[in-house]
């Protein structure tokens with residue numbers, strides 16, 4: 001296992017060890033959180049902890065089945081004890097950009113519903129200022145007008161295309177994903193609000209409004 005993968009596993013396992021018997025757990029998407037789920041599956045089998053997960057993507061729901069993590073829904077459990085997720089960039093003030101996996105719409109809903117938001121990363125994700133392109137989920141009907149407004153905010157929106165599919169990536173919710181570069185983001189919370197105020201935007205990948213309940217775990221490699 002290479003050093004980055006080892007760091008991701010370390011972060012994921014440490015997050016999974018924060019979960020207590022009886023908790024309802026938001027399950028993010030991505031390679032780091034899948035290590036947390038692997039460990040949760042082990043704890044269910046070895047310690048007999050009884051937990052339920054709320055998955056943020058179809059891929060996470062499938063992984064949960066594989067690891068033996070029982071699932072529930074946000075309608076049955078609108079308040080979660082904890083949510084565990086990865087991130088693409090994180091600042092010292094715990095603001096972040098997410099959405100490489102195009103799952104940030106459900107990820108933000110699940111994180112918002114959780115009492116504690118635990119973010120698992122390797123040290124390559126730590127930055128002083130956010131500057132990655134911001135993933136934005138857009139209703140297909142509205143993408144033209146939304147892109148015009150994103151440009152007027154100073155962004156450069158680029159449609160995310162499939163790898164083994166021609167044309168746009170379609171999210172688990174049936175929408176388009178655009179990656180929109182804004183350069184250095186000086187006011188993440190302001191930009192998060194401004195993007196979401198555009199009619200036709202479902203959600204963007206800046207997470208800047210839940211820093212108080214956020215715990216960042218940076219994984220270590222041996």
Ligand SMILES: O=C(CO)[C@H](O)[C@H](O)COP(=O)(O)O
Pocket residue numbers: 028029030031032033085086087088098099100101102103104107
């Ligand atoms: O936001 C995400 C998916 O939408 C992921 O959590 C983020 O991209 C981190 O992924 P990984 O742990 O694989 O590096």
